[in-house]
Amino acid sequence: MYKPVLFVLLFFRIWTVTAQDNTVKLSLEDAVGRFTTCNLSLIAERYNIDMAEAEIIQAKLFDNPVISLEQNIYNRNNGKYFDVGREGEAVVEIEQLIYIAGQRNKRVRLEKINKEMAAYQFEEVLRTLRGELKSKFIDLYYTQKSVSVYDREISYLSTLLNVYKEQSAKGNVSLLEKSRIQALLLSLQQERNDLSNELVTLQGDLRLLLGLKSSELLEPLFDESVLEHIDLDKLPFAELSARLSVRPDQKLAEAGIRASEADVRLQKSLAFPEVSLKGAYDRAGNFCNNYFAIGLSVSVPIFNRNQGNIKSARLSVLQNNSRAELVRRQVDNELFACYTKLEKALQLYRSSDYELERDFNRIIEGVNTGFQKRNISLLEFIDYYQAYKETCLQLYNIKKNVLQAVEDLNTVVGD
Structure with missing residues (x-):
């Protein structure tokens, strides 16, 4: 069951679709729930476990017996072709391969470990994709908030510019003032367009992760x-x-x-001779009619004693030991980096004054009124707008960094 290290999920659960605009409203917790059931990558990866189970079933099966039939074409004693009577020659043989040295059990054991690995691989895909989902979800939320800052400024400046165009045509406003407002508006529109492109990318990524339709937008x-x-x-x-x-x-x-060690044991067992049990019936071609016999065939391991496969399996053990040590070191480094990143993000968050955003909302309203009444200059007006935008974006970025650092830490420890 999913248990995050730090409680950063919402205190409420909402999972609704607005029919009018195809907007899917999800909390982070609900997004994770939908992801685990609707993500196509997870669904495809889950089949690997069932495929590994099928390999276990296959490994438990015995080889099929081999039956061979032989019929004489022409009987020279009576001049008959394909004589199937008592005087005709026919031979029937059956052969069954017998596993020795525990070959079958060792093969089953290896396939069971492979199934275990398929399950771990599924969990790893789930862990990494879930971490990607949370990161993009938080990124989308704060990117949308950043866009709203631009929308507020662009909306007011567009209205103000229309007024200035009318007044400029009447000669009441200088061309310089109108041009500076136009330049500021163009700059804000360009920045907003860049953020909108980021939103499009994030929406597309989240649609794939959550299994949403191309016409649906995540809120x-x-x-x-x-x-x-x-x-x-x-x-x-x-x-x-x-x-x-x-x-x-x-x-x-x-x-x-463990899989490579099991493979070493399997390859060693395959070096033993192959043993087959045989049964034969010869109707008229042996020293007596209706001849029955049993036999045993054994391969002689003189040249091929499976040396190459045994050596390869042993080297695989060393290779996988090195890989396991590398994974352990990478995991330790990831934890240290994420923990340090979260400490620094929290320190910056707690040292920041979030009253600034609320104060700036009141200040910007006063700036708009003051500029219309000519109580502040054009340069002061532009400076206030730039400061308001930058302050809001920085505060959003600080919050986003804290939440993403928390989720990165959750992902690192496997939650």
Whole structure:
């Protein structure tokens, strides 16, 4: 069951579709729930487990017996072709391969480990895609908030520019003032267009992750009050480090070692001779009619003792040991980097004054009124607009960095 390290999910659950505009409203928790059932990559990856189970069934099966028939074409004693009577010659043989040295059981054991690896691989895909989903979900939420800042400024400046065009035509406003407002508006529109392109990309990525239709738009719902509940002191680094052993990529690496060791045992068993049990019936071609016999065939391992495959399997053990150690080091480095990143993001968040955004909303209204009444100059007006935009975007970015750092940490520890 999904249990995040830090509580950063919403306090409410909403999963609705607005029919009028095909907008899908999801909280982060609901997005994760939909993802686990609708993501096509996960559905495809899950089949690997069933395929591995089928390989176990196949490994348990015995080889089919081989039956050979032989019929004499021409009987010189009576001049008959294909004589199937008592005087005609016919031979029937049946042969069954017998496994020795535990070859069948060792093959089954290897396939069971392969199934275990397929399950770990599925969990790893789930972990990484879930982390990608959360990161893009948070990114989409704050990108939309950033766009709303531009929308507010562009809306007012567009109205103001129309007024200035009329007044400029009447000679009441200088061409310089009108041109500066036009330049500011154009700059804001270009920046907003760049953000809109980012939104298009994020929407497309999230549609794929959530299995949404191409006509549907995701509206992320988020309660930013969760930022106040993040406390790293309650979750020390040592405790997080202890959780790394259950990460699916680490388990996958360890299972890879066991699989290669099982393959060594299987390849050694395949070096033993192949044994086949035979039964034969000869109707008229032996020292007596209706001849019955049993036999045993054994391959003699003189030249091929499976040396190459045994050596390859042994080298695979060494290779997988190195890979497992590399995974362990990478996981440790990821945890250290994410934990440090979250500490710094929290420090910046707690040192920032979020009253600025609310104050700026009041200030910008006063700026608009003051500029219309000519109480502030054009340069001051433009400066206030730039400062308002930059402050809001920086505050949104700080919040986004904290939440994404939390989710990165959740992903690293495998939650």
